Amino acid sequence: MQHPLDISSDHLCQRLQQVLDGMDGEVAPDVALAVERLCLSAARESASAAGPRVAVALADIQADLPTLVAALLADPALSESGVSSPAPTMLGQDGKRDVQRLIEAIERLRGWEARYPEPRAEGQREYWRRLLLAGARDARAVLIDLAYRLEGMRALGDEPDEARRRRFAGMTLAVHAPIAHRLGLGQIKWELEDLAFRHLEPNTYVEIARLLDERRTSRESYLAHIEQKLNHALIQAGIRAEVYGRPKHIYSIWGKMRRKQLSFEGLFDVRALRVQVDSVTDCYAALSVVHELFRPIPSEYDDYIARPKPNGYQSLHTAVHADEDKVVEIQIRTERMHAFAEYGVAAHWRYKAGGGSANPFDMQVESLRRGLSRGEIRPLAAPMVYAFTPNGELVELPAGATVLDFAYRIHTHLGHRCRGAKINGQITPLKTEVANGDTVEVLTNKEPAPSREWAHAKSGFLRSASSRAKVRNWFAQFDREDARERGRLICERLYRRFSMDAPARRQLLEALGVNSEDQLFLAVGHHRIAPETLQAAARGQLGAAADRSARPPREETPAGEPLPEPPGGRSLVIENQSIDGLKVIPAKCCNPQPGERVMAFLSRSQGYKLHRPDCRNLAHLAGQYPERVLPVEWPGAEDRSG
Numbered sequence: 001m002q003h004p005l006d007i008s009s010d011h012l013c014q015r016l017q018q019v020l021d022g023m024d025g026e027v028a029p030d031v032a033l034a035v036e037r038l039c040l041s042a043a044r045e046s047a048s049a050a051g052p053r054v055a056v057a058l059a060d061i062q063a064d065l066p067t068l069v070a071a072l073l074a075d076p077a078l079s080e081s082g083v084s085s086p087a088p089t090m091l092g093q094d095g096k097r098d099v100q101r102l103i104e105a106i107e108r109l110r111g112w113e114a115r116y117p118e119p120r121a122e123g124q125r126e127y128w129r130r131l132l133l134a135g136a137r138d139a140r141a142v143l144i145d146l147a148y149r150l151e152g153m154r155a156l157g158d159e160p161d162e163a164r165r166r167r168f169a170g171m172t173l174a175v176h177a178p179i180a181h182r183l184g185l186g187q188i189k190w191e192l193e194d195l196a197f198r199h200l201e202p203n204t205y206v207e208i209a210r211l212l213d214e215r216r217t218s219r220e221s222y223l224a225h226i227e228q229k230l231n232h233a234l235i236q237a238g239i240r241a242e243v244y245g246r247p248k249h250i251y252s253i254w255g256k257m258r259r260k261q262l263s264f265e266g267l268f269d270v271r272a273l274r275v276q277v278d279s280v281t282d283c284y285a286a287l288s289v290v291h292e293l294f295r296p297i298p299s300e301y302d303d304y305i306a307r308p309k310p311n312g313y314q315s316l317h318t319a320v321h322a323d324e325d326k327v328v329e330i331q332i333r334t335e336r337m338h339a340f341a342e343y344g345v346a347a348h349w350r351y352k353a354g355g356g357s358a359n360p361f362d363m364q365v366e367s368l369r370r371g372l373s374r375g376e377i378r379p380l381a382a383p384m385v386y387a388f389t390p391n392g393e394l395v396e397l398p399a400g401a402t403v404l405d406f407a408y409r410i411h412t413h414l415g416h417r418c419r420g421a422k423i424n425g426q427i428t429p430l431k432t433e434v435a436n437g438d439t440v441e442v443l444t445n446k447e448p449a450p451s452r453e454w455a456h457a458k459s460g461f462l463r464s465a466s467s468r469a470k471v472r473n474w475f476a477q478f479d480r481e482d483a484r485e486r487g488r489l490i491c492e493r494l495y496r497r498f499s500m501d502a503p504a505r506r507q508l509l510e511a512l513g514v515n516s517e518d519q520l521f522l523a524v525g526h527h528r529i530a531p532e533t534l535q536a537a538a539r540g541q542l543g544a545a546a547d548r549s550a551r552p553p554r555e556e557t558p559a560g561e562p563l564p565e566p567p568g569g570r571s572l573v574i575e576n577q578s579i580d581g582l583k584v585i586p587a588k589c590c591n592p593q594p595g596e597r598v599m600a601f602l603s604r605s606q607g608y609k610l611h612r613p614d615c616r617n618l619a620h621l622a623g624q625y626p627e628r629v630l631p632v633e634w635p636g637a638e639d640r641s642g
Contacts, residue, residue: 012052013039016068019059031065031090038072050155051075054147061185066095067140070102074144105141106148112437116392118170125174127386127394132179134382135436142179146188149176153195169199193251201254208250211264223271226322230273230330233293239282245273271322272329276338280305283332287316290330294320297327305337388439397434401463404430404454407442408467415467416448416474431460450474483525490524490531491517493572497630498538511537531582535602572600572632574610579632583607590615594634602628 016039020032039052055071063071069088072078088099109132119125136142153172159165173196180189198205212219227243234241257264275286283305290296300319308314316332386394387406395409403423408415420443421428427443434440454461455471462468495505505517512529514520523529577584579600590612592598600608601621610632611618622629 012056015056016052016059019056020065020068034090035065035069035072038069041078050148050151051078053151054144057147057150057188058143061143063140063143066091066098066102067144070099070106070140071144071147073099074103074106074148102138102141102144105136105138106144108437109136109141109145113171116388118167119174119394124394125178127396128175129179129182130382130384130396131386131394131436132175133182134384134386139183142183143185146176146180146183146185146192150188150192150195153192156195156199165199169196172196173200190249190252194249197251197254204254205250208254208264212250212253219271222324222326223273223328226271226328227273229323230275230290230293233289234275234286237285237289239286239289240278241282241286242276243273244276245271271326272331275330275332277332277334279334283316283334286332287318290318290320290332294322294328296320300329382436385434385436387434387437390439390441395440398464401434402430402461403428403432403434403440403442404461405464405467406434406440408462408464408470410442412470412474413448414442414444415470416450417444417446418442419445419449433463448474480522484518484521485525487521487523487525490534491521494534494538497572500538508538511540572630574632574634579608585609587611587615587617589617596634598632598634600630600632601625602630608632 013036017032017036020035039055051072051074054075055068058067058071069091073088088096091099112131112135119128132145133139133142136145149172152168156165156168159168172192177189177192177196180186180192194205223245227245231241231243234243253264256262275290277283277286297319300317302317305314305316314333314337317329318332319327319329322328383399385397385399385401387397388394389410395406397405397409401409403421404415404418407418407421418430420430421432422441422443423432423434423438425439425441450471451461452471452475453459455468455475457465457468462471494500498504500508509515509517509520512520512523512534514523520529524531524534572579574584582602583606584600585606585608586592587601587609592610592612597613598610599613599615599618600610601618603609618629
């Protein structure tokens, strides 16, 4: 069989011309001629003739005319030489725009692939697959990119730099082959896998190839013989069925050996067939025909129809010793089972990759795959976008997410400190939306400084509900700490004023119905316990008598004589016309002025009343309610006294 790289460029262009001629008059003769000339130009400019080979490969899977023209024009050798072609213009305005969009998408994909290293973690690999599918915006661009990737893999042996070879092969195996599989491009998928595996694990590749002890073409020929024999037996049994299959490829053989921890001799599906029938009854009837025709291997029989897999997958699996005693694995299923396995939540690519349940992106890809199989062109409406950090890590965000969302997605603390960002090197506002493939660098403050406005969806700062929740949580914690500190200051002033020791404080907590001082501080700081309530509880618990007994005996103060200074303790300070949240009113009897020495009396309903120390009314009140009289100072009095 001739290797694809050995096919001459003239033959490739002739093949492309035949495809265009066979499009039932859809392509005008002058357009077909322009495309053929473009093909020959690409062949002359490119030593490898990658563009013509890609165009022919896409023509074989019935790609439309704009896709074929874009594939030719996307040949790097052609674009570097500056060769132009009238072909896009001859497709009309819509066709020309179509070709231009496809070329721009291909260049976008190539830029991402060349700029960043091969992803190592499986999560990053999946993000890369989604980025290429969503970022292309057109499935046809992905097809062109995959076809060029295959050409690159075929020619990779000519690359002298081993590190570059391994990087290219690693990216192909991790990202491009799974995409081809999801889109139903089986031929491209297996060739990408085998070529990449050959460069990444050359010794293992050679060993498995040796163990196969037969060439791929001979395996295919053998399977064709078994397929024909089984078809004949099913017809004789009156069972309408479609039998098809292909031999396992080297990479898939190695994957199963590793996944099931089997030796090569332990594999039963190096050669595999699938039988598709009309009903469940026909499934079991076909199984009987298979077991009568070939000798079954009992340990390899699985009935996933009677006992479906957890993801809903159904099929009959068996392995038999066929002609020449070679083992063939056979799967039997109905058309409905096949459709469910291929396109439903048990899609074959997800089953083989070990994935779980479906998500919106998977459903979009499956819809895209079905559309491609019918020749439909549809964009991938991805619900997420994928952007790079400066070191090449991909971050998944909801569509419409901003650079601030990006910061919060990386780490909550980074979001709190975010003050701006650069997208692709350009400074942008926090509300700027992130697009697929953007590189985002977050600019930060030293300390967290989020804005309350960020938590409001209508402000446009944050698209993600989880990011807005992080902002709300930060301010809730901030307000909590602020309230705790306010409450602590108020309570400690109360403790000093009433000389409350530890037992007295515990009694106060019990009276207020709180379990700890921390809860008390929060309740007072959040105004759930008013200062009046707090002071009333303190007075009620201690009582005037207990309070007096805790103090040294006081001498009677004759009316008109100054009150003595209280022993020890600091005076409270009047702040903003209040003390501990209670308003301060100068008493009318002595009318003290700011800056004068004053004493405060805690009234029952009017807050604190200020008196001069020599006020006769104050002396009378102090005799009756000594616990409600306390020294206070005007703001700055301590500094002036110093």
